[in-house]
Amino acid sequence: MxxxxxxxxxxxxxxxxxxxxxxxxxxxxxxxxxxxxxxxxxxxxxxxxxxxxxxxxxxxxxxxxxxxxxxxxxxxxxxMAQVPEGRRVFAQLSVLENLTLGAYTRKDKRGISETLERVYEYFPRLKERRTQLAGTLSGGEQQMLAMGRALMSKxxxxxxxxxxxxxxxxxxxxxxxxxxxxxxxxxxxxxxxxxxxxxxxxxxxxxxxxxxxxxxxxxxxxxxxxxxxxxxxxxx
Amino acid sequence: MKFISDIVDGISLGSIYALIALGYTMVYGIAKMLNFAHGDIIMVGGYAAFITLSANWCPMWLSLVITVTVCTLLGIIIEKLAYRPLRSSPPLAVLITAIGVSYLLQNIALLTQSANPRMFTSIVNGVPPFLQVFKGRGAVFFKENPYKAEGIKSDLTISTETFLAIIVSVIIMVALSLFINKTKAGKAMLACSEDRGAAQLMGINVNGTITLTFAIGSALAAVAAVLMCSSYPLLTPSTGSMPGIKAFVAAVFGGIGSIPGAMIGGVLLGIIEILAKAYISTQLSDAIVFLVLIIVLIVKPTGIMGRKINEKV
Structure with missing residues (x-):
């Protein structure tokens, strides 16, 4: 199958x-x-x-x-997670808030913070900018955020x-x-x-x-x- | 002294507008529709409070609980029956439906409660004024005029209703801000208001979030109803329409879709209205309120806190 x-x-x-x-x-x-x-x-x-x-x-x-x-x-x-066309990050929310929303369906707090560390390893830039509003990121950074956000649901x-x-x-x-x-x-x-x-x-x-x-x-x-x-x- | 009293009255009335405007702005932000039946939910809340408060078996706390429950359920039912089937229809269809719901509620009230105005008894009836200031003699809180026998009147009086409206609104607005910015459900609301499709891709139940928004907005309308009827006790089936429209103006004034905007817009509008009544003309005060809307729309179409939508490609 x-x-x-x-x-x-x-x-x-x-x-x-x-x-x-x-x-x-x-x-x-x-x-x-x-x-x-x-x-x-x-x-x-x-x-x-x-x-x-x-x-x-x-x-x-x-x-x-x-x-x-x-x-x-x-x-x-x-x-199943999707990284939509045109990124579609939540511009008025911070990078960290975007990532947390990616884990919306998960309840295991420890698992979520482990995945967050994982995402930060893939995209160190996101860790640096975690308090910044997503709308202020460059296009490439927003793409990384959209990918990281999708990965947060594991x-x-x-x-x-x-x-x-x-x-x-x-x-x-x-x-x-x-x-x-x-x-x-x-x-x-x-x-x-x-x-x-x-x-x-x-x-x-x-x-x-x-x-x-x-x-x-x-x-x-x-x-x-x-x-x-x-x-x-x-x-x- | 009179000016201070006018400002306090304005803030108080404005707090009530702000509570109503929050319902407008949240629903607009998340469901992308103008719920013109929102004002009539206030009217239903007014009657629910009036009926339960006049019943002997019902203590005041229970009456408040019933009023909030009735309005919350009404909001949820209206959303489910009238608006949800139109979720993918053009905005005009939804708008007209909302106006239809508004007339429906008013006419149901007319049929069941008659057109005769009811005198609403304030929920703090019998409580002495919050504050009375006597020039040269100091101030008293929550006390009857101690100088009544000498024939001295207070120079500044702030009624308990006025005080209550401000305090309750502040508490509710702080609680609402915490809920929206700190809880998962609140964050889901923000996500839905920004991009419904992307929110779904996060696993957020958009329909559930919209229902929650209507529930919260209607509960706030219930609180506003009790506060408003306590200060302005005449209750008729059309009681909700004017405050509803003014709260809508407040929401646009503050920047529709923005929660802090609705709070600021509401309070400012209340102050403008009371000052216009006190210093310009009682008859013209409503006209001045709407003039403010027109000026705001010309000068800053997005409102005070409204943000331009920036799209980065």
Whole structure:
């Protein structure tokens, strides 16, 4: 059984068919990249898995449990966290308050402070700035905060939506290094990216999403050499 | 002396506005809607207090508990039945529904309580004034005028109702600030008011948080109802609408969505209203209050404590 199994997922925004029945799976311990152009349905896929958007048809099985009828706020405590597109940190709250909200569903105080130390190890910058308002952080720091906040729930799988968006190349490299590190420490990663090159370089497997359907899938390194992918997404 | 007394009266009335404005501003901040039925919850609270206080079997503490419970439940029920089904509808639909709920409550009150005004008995009825100052003779607290026999009147009187409104409001505002900034549920409210979707991704139950917000706002309205009716004892089915609108003005004045803003806006509005009544014109005082709103909206559309939304990309 896969950790996360998406089957024939169909999503509509009014009359617009955003996802036309996509099927894919994520195994425990993997980094899976979901790449595709703007408007292909990448964010919609993540939001549907997290329960923010209702699906019309299909199923999302997480560790053998159906998520389609589960309200969004209950999915977090099942072990799934999302780093949303555009960071969406709570700008008026401090860095520490943001991180504490990430552990909202947890009750074990000692466990929470252990995870907090862990997050500070990944992102020493956040520790330095813990009393600062999140809105005053730079884009890269906010991305780190959004990732740290998601890790605070101690998820078994973390969904990341465009973590490289709007960041300087230096930050992009740092963020991707940390994603690999998070994965090595046992968290499965489902990564949505427009930066296909970067995403494929750290992923085990990848799916290519095109206007609501999966057009290609396979081993990430093989996809990197695929002529179609090269032309459409790698700019070669 | 008169000026001091006016300022104290203004702060007192303003504290009541602030309690009501908090309900407006919290609901706006978290549910992103203007609950125009909020003023009528005050009216329901007024009748609940009036009915229980006039009943022989009911001690005053129980009457207060019943009033707060009735308003809290009413707020929760209104949210569940009228607003929740419209959660993803356009704001205009929600606004019109809120106005509809307001008329519904007023007309239910009209049917069951009649249009005849009721004289509300102050909850501190019979208690001597909080403070009386006599020039050259000093001040007395909570005592009848000791110089009555000599025919001397106090130069400054602050009634117990006035004092009570200020004290109770201050206690409630401190408690509310602590709740919002120090507890998990309070932090969840702040998170929801900033980004509902992101709050859900933290595992926060947004519907539950909105219900809690309505419950707190309505409980504050109940307290405001008792304080207001004690100072201004005439109770009719439309009692809630004017204070409701003024509290809304106070919330906008302070910066809608901002909790400290509602407190400051409420108190300032109360002072402006009383000073306008005392020194300009009693008839024009309401007009002046709304003029203040217009000026604020022109000069600083976000209100005193309102913040511009900065988005970093």
């Amino acid at each position: 896969s950790m996360l199994e998406i089957k024939d997922l169909e999503v509509y925004y009014g009359a617009i068919n955003a996802l036309k029945g996509i099927t894919f799976s994520v195994e425990q311990g993997e980094i899976i990249a979901l790449i595709g152009a703007n408007g292909a349905g990448k964010t919609t896929t993540l939001h549907t898995i997290s329960g923010l958007i209702p699906a019309k048809r299909g199923s999302v099985m997480f560790n053998g449990k159906e998520l389609m009828k589960t309200p969004a706020h209950k999915i977090v405590s099942m072990g 998820p078994s799988i973390i969904l990341m939506d465009e973590p490289s968006m709007g960041l300087s190349p230096l930050y992009v490299n740092e963020i991707f290094k940390i994603i690999e590190e998070i994965n090595k420490n046992g968290t499965t990663v489902l990564l949505v990216e427009q930066n296909a090159k970067k995403a494929l370089s750290i992923a085990n497997r990848a799916y290519v999403l095109e206007t609501g359907s999966i057009s290609l899938s396979g081993d990430a390194h093989e996809l990197m050499d695929n002529e179609q992918v090269k032309k459409a997404y790698l700019g070669e």
